[in-house]
Amino acid sequence: MLLLPAILALIPFVAASAVPSELSELLSDDWPLNGKGPTDKQIVQQTMNTLESLYKKNNTVIDACTKCKSTLEIGKAISSTKPDLIPEIFVKWCKDNEILSNSTCETTFSRGAITASRSGTDFGNMLQLMDPWSIDGDYFCYFSLSQCPLPETPKVDLSSWWPPKNESNATIEYGTETFNVLHISDFHIELDYLPGSEANCTNNWMCCTDHTYNKNIKPESVNNSAFEFYESYYNEDGEFVKGHDITNENFNESVWFPATEFGHYKCDSPELLVNSSLKSIAQFQKDNNMTFDFAIFTGDMVDHDLLEWIDYDMVIKSQETVMRDLKKYLPDIPVFSVLGNHDTFPYGQIAPHSSGHENLYTWNDELFADLWVGYDWLPFENYEQIKKHYTGYSIVTKSGLKIIATNSNTYYQQNFYTYSNMTDEIDPFGTLKFIVDELVESEAKNQKVWIITHIPFVGEDMLPTQAEAYKQIVTRFSPTTITGIFFGHTHKDQFNVLYAHDNKTIDNAIMNTWIDLTVTPIENYNPGWRYYEVDTKSKNVMNSYNYYMKLNETFTNHDEPEWLFEYSAREAYDVNGTWPKTSPLNATFWAQAVESIKNEKSMAQTYSDFSYRLSPYVPDCSKGKCSYYYCYVSSFTINEYNECVANKENLINY
Numbered sequence: 103m104l105l106l107p108a109i110l111a112l113i114p115f116v117a118a119s120a121v122p123s124e125l126s127e128l129l130s131d132d133w134p135l136n137g138k139g140p141t142d143k144q145i146v147q148q149t150m151n152t153l154e155s156l157y158k159k160n161n162t163v164i165d166a167c168t169k170c171k172s173t174l175e176i177g178k179a180i181s182s183t184k185p186d187l188i189p190e191i192f193v194k195w196c197k198d199n200e201i202l203s204n205s206t207c208e209t210t211f212s213r214g215a216i217t218a219s220r221s222g223t224d225f226g227n228m229l230q231l232m233d234p235w236s237i238d239g240d241y242f243c244y245f246s247l248s249q250c251p252l253p254e255t256p257k258v259d260l261s262s263w264w265p266p267k268n269e270s271n272a273t274i275e276y277g278t279e280t281f282n283v284l285h286i287s288d289f290h291i292e293l294d295y296l297p298g299s300e301a302n303c304t305n306n307w308m309c310c311t312d313h314t315y316n317k318n319i320k321p322e323s324v325n326n327s328a329f330e331f332y333e334s335y336y337n338e339d340g341e342f343v344k345g346h347d348i349t350n351e352n353f354n355e356s357v358w359f360p361a362t363e364f365g366h367y368k369c370d371s372p373e374l375l376v377n378s379s380l381k382s383i384a385q386f387q388k389d390n391n392m393t394f395d396f397a398i399f400t401g402d403m404v405d406h407d408l409l410e411w412i413d414y415d416m417v418i419k420s421q422e423t424v425m426r427d428l429k430k431y432l433p434d435i436p437v438f439s440v441l442g443n444h445d446t447f448p449y450g451q452i453a454p455h456s457s458g459h460e461n462l463y464t465w466n467d468e469l470f471a472d473l474w475v476g477y478d479w480l481p482f483e484n485y486e487q488i489k490k491h492y493t494g495y496s497i498v499t500k501s502g503l504k505i506i507a508t509n510s511n512t513y514y515q516q517n518f519y520t521y522s523n524m525t526d527e528i529d530p531f532g533t534l535k536f537i538v539d540e541l542v543e544s545e546a547k548n549q550k551v552w553i554i555t556h557i558p559f560v561g562e563d564m565l566p567t568q569a570e571a572y573k574q575i576v577t578r579f580s581p582t583t584i585t586g587i588f589f590g591h592t593h594k595d596q597f598n599v600l601y602a603h604d605n606k607t608i609d610n611a612i613m614n615t616w617i618d619l620t621v622t623p624i625e626n627y628n629p630g631w632r633y634y635e636v637d638t639k640s641k642n643v644m645n646s647y648n649y650y651m652k653l654n655e656t657f658t659n660h661d662e663p664e665w666l667f668e669y670s671a672r673e674a675y676d677v678n679g680t681w682p683k684t685s686p687l688n689a690t691f692w693a694q695a696v697e698s699i700k701n702e703k704s705m706a707q708t709y710s711d712f713s714y715r716l717s718p719y720v721p722d723c724s725k726g727k728c729s730y731y732y733c734y735v736s737s738f739t740i741n742e743y744n745e746c747v748a749n750k751e752n753l754i755n756y
């Protein structure tokens with residue numbers, strides 16, 4: 103019979119790259135199954151002792167990054183034999199060593215549950231799949247735990263995935279007619295939005311619920327007694343009903359800035375705002391005697407509440423409500439949607455089929471396959487494809503344009519399942535291969551393609567290796583086959599230009615992206631949407647038209663708000679009218695806009711105004727608030743952006 107070693111005295115942590123023998127002995131498979139092996143409590147205790155010695159304040163021999171990877175190595179050993187112990191160990195480790203805030207430690211590492219968004223189970227799964235001493239560990243310790251420096255991006259080369267580019271393919275023919283496409287994004291419906299609650303909270307990014315509050319006592323000089331609240335709603339027929347006055351029930355004197363019915367600058371969208379935005383679109387079609395050919399919706403239905411307040415049922419209800427409202431107000435046009443980083447549960451997670459954990463997420467793929475096919479937005483032929491590609495699909499519209507839709511959680515740095523086998527496998531989800539195959543097929547037919555996805559390639563939310571892969575794909579297939587790329591996610595109205603060889607001159611512009619303005623006002627934006635006028639033949643965007651609502655006016659006027667024309671890109675960015683009327687708003691057009699933003703303060707301010715939809719919080723370029731604009735609009739990936747901002751000459755100060 104093996105004798106269990108007494109809980110070992112602290113042993114200094116010597117070998118950084120190995121699990122100490124006292125621990126690995128406890129985890130060994132050799133223990134008889136007769137109950138005489140170590141108890142869970144002993145394993146946890148030994149692990150905590152090991153981690154404690156690793157993180158001793160005076161342990162300066164090992165740097166923070168190595169400590170982080172050593173911790174993952176230890177976690178991997180435990181996860182492979184005793185995965186149930188991971189949450190307890192890592193919550194404690196995270197708090198004891200102040201790796202993240204206590205509440206983030208809880209939601210990141212606690213065991214998965216349907217009552218709150220906690221990703222400890224996924225973290226344990228990730229540990230089993232990852233190699234902590236490879237780029238997996240480097241990236242995880244950088245992005246999720248801020249313990250390592252950003253590693254150099256490993257070489258990515260997809261060129262063997264496609265035939266060489268045929269330059270004689272490059273002529274683009276334009277038609278003489280256009281059709282219209284609606285682009286909406288980021289509803290982030292706040293189901294428990296409460297009029298009268300604190301819209302200036304300090305305990306969360308998103309306010310306006312009964313559990314968000316301001317930690318500071320409101321002085322008497324701030325007098326809110328003039329605020330009124332109504333129980334407003336849109337009825338079955340989509341008519342606005344102001345509803346009865348609930349000021350007496352909902353007024354709370356201690357609130358700094360009370361939430362009113364249509365939303366607030368630090369709150370997500372109450373359903374009233376979701377409906378108001380959709381009704382304004384329906385009304386626009388009616389007023390202009392037109393219908394959009396189709397709509398693209400670039401994701402994010404669930405709100406930004408504290409993760410402890412996000413539960414499984416609420417996620418599904420948010421998703422179903424937004425989809426239902428879209429169908430209600432736009433009954434006659436297909437809506438091509440993608441999921442955002444919020445549209446899963448727990449937050450940000452989805453697992454590749456090959457991981458062995460896909461069953462945790464198939465509920466979401468099935469829900470959307472049912473909704474999209476059920477609402478007649480996609481034909482039944484897409485059903486299996488939606489499930490196979492994590493809600494990604496391709497569809498050819500009635501004008502012959504192909505739309506490729508993907509789930510950007512496949513490259514989101516907060517999805518734990520992206521950190522496995524990164525050295526050998528650039529495409530664990532198969533999404534890149536799916537896109538490339540679709541593009542090769544379309545190119546051969548001279549078919550035009552739009553790509554829709556949630557997270558822009560330029561942001562820090564995207565893994566750099568994946569950004570590089572997308573850049574190679576877009577470079578290869580633009581501008582002849584790929585004629586549009588559409589995102590949401592940032593909540594700002596923005597764009598980026600991709601240049602050949604990273605040579606940022608107008609001549610070298612290859613492709614541009616469209617980052618949509620959003621319905622959610624978080625943070626400090628007016629709600630809005632836009633549509634594109636698209637050339638029937640080249641499928642190039644000829645113009646875009648943005649509409650918005652002055653949210654601050656709804657704080658005092660409780661009638662249905664008006665949605666106003668904001669700007670058209672052709673007029674706004676070609677102030678001198680030199681861009682030919684017959685030329686599309688392609689990468690060359692946007693590269694000229696990049697130059698104007700770089701060189702003219704007034705144009706940078708225009709871009710700033712539009713980013714925020716003329717809200718009271720527009721950054722003022724005269725006050726140095728626009729320094730990063732040039733780098734943002736002239737970069738396609740996070741690496742390019744980082745390189746750009748590292749050069750002070752690129753930071754514009756007018």
Ligand SMILES: *[C@@H]1O[C@H](CO)[C@@H](O)[C@H](O)[C@H]1NC(C)=O
Nearest residue numbers: 114115158159160161162163
């Ligand atoms: C760290 O400090 C502890 C006492 O607090 C001591 O026992 C240990 O030897 C020190 N370790 C190193 C690496 O200096």
Ligand SMILES: *[C@@H]1O[C@H](CO)[C@@H](O)[C@H](O)[C@H]1NC(C)=O
Nearest residue numbers: 194196197198200203204205
């Ligand atoms: C975080 O949790 C640790 C351990 O439970 C506790 O000692 C510490 O005071 C907490 N920190 C804050 C800021 O609440």
Ligand SMILES: *[C@@H]1O[C@H](CO)[C@@H](O)[C@H](O)[C@H]1NC(C)=O
Nearest residue numbers: 265267268269270271272273
């Ligand atoms: C290149 O494209 C042209 C026309 O677009 C076609 O005639 C030619 O066969 C293509 N070349 C190759 C190698 O496919």
Ligand SMILES: *[C@@H]1O[C@H](CO)[C@@H](O)[C@H](O)[C@H]1NC(C)=O
Nearest residue numbers: 322323324325326327328329
């Ligand atoms: C707040 O303003 C109202 C008028 O809007 C006034 O009647 C009330 O006395 C004020 N309350 C305080 C505490 O100043």
Ligand SMILES: *[C@@H]1O[C@H](CO)[C@@H](O)[C@H](O)[C@H]1NC(C)=O
Nearest residue numbers: 302303304316317318358359
């Ligand atoms: C919001 O609250 C802070 C205190 O937390 C206060 O300084 C600020 O003036 C408030 N702003 C508004 C608009 O109520």
Ligand SMILES: *[C@@H]1O[C@H](CO)[C@@H](O)[C@H](O)[C@H]1NC(C)=O
Nearest residue numbers: 386387388389390391392393
């Ligand atoms: C709307 O357009 C249709 C066809 O384009 C036309 O027949 C009809 O007269 C138009 N109605 C109005 C009110 O302009």
Ligand SMILES: *[C@@H]1O[C@H](CO)[C@@H](O)[C@H](O)[C@H]1NC(C)=O
Nearest residue numbers: 231522523524525526527528
């Ligand atoms: C890593 O990816 C490579 C290439 O796809 C594959 O052959 C290998 O089996 C994977 N390894 C693991 C541990 O999943």
Ligand SMILES: *[C@@H]1O[C@H](CO)[C@@H](O)[C@H](O)[C@H]1NC(C)=O
Nearest residue numbers: 265266268271545546547548
């Ligand atoms: C474009 O080039 C590719 C690769 O050479 C070829 O397969 C395709 O047929 C060409 N497309 C057209 C429309 O000529």
Ligand SMILES: *[C@@H]1O[C@H](CO)[C@@H](O)[C@H](O)[C@H]1NC(C)=O
Nearest residue numbers: 603604605606607608609610
């Ligand atoms: C960048 O492109 C321009 C043409 O637009 C060319 O004159 C210049 O030599 C290129 N620079 C580099 C470094 O390739």
Ligand SMILES: *[C@@H]1O[C@H](CO)[C@@H](O)[C@H](O)[C@H]1NC(C)=O
Nearest residue numbers: 581611612685686688689690
């Ligand atoms: C954009 O359109 C103009 C005018 O048709 C054309 O000269 C230019 O080459 C196009 N640019 C790109 C990147 O396709």
Ligand SMILES: *[C@@H]1O[C@H](CO)[C@@H](O)[C@H](O)[C@H]1NC(C)=O
Nearest residue numbers: 675676677678680698702705
């Ligand atoms: C418009 O024309 C004026 C006067 O020629 C010039 O200074 C300015 O740079 C031009 N603006 C753009 C965006 O081309």
Ligand SMILES: *[C@@H]1O[C@H](CO)[C@@H](O)[C@H](O)[C@H]1NC(C)=O
Nearest residue numbers: 652654655658716717718719
């Ligand atoms: C709303 O904000 C805009 C932009 O700051 C401002 O011009 C307008 O006066 C504000 N309206 C109200 C009612 O506060």
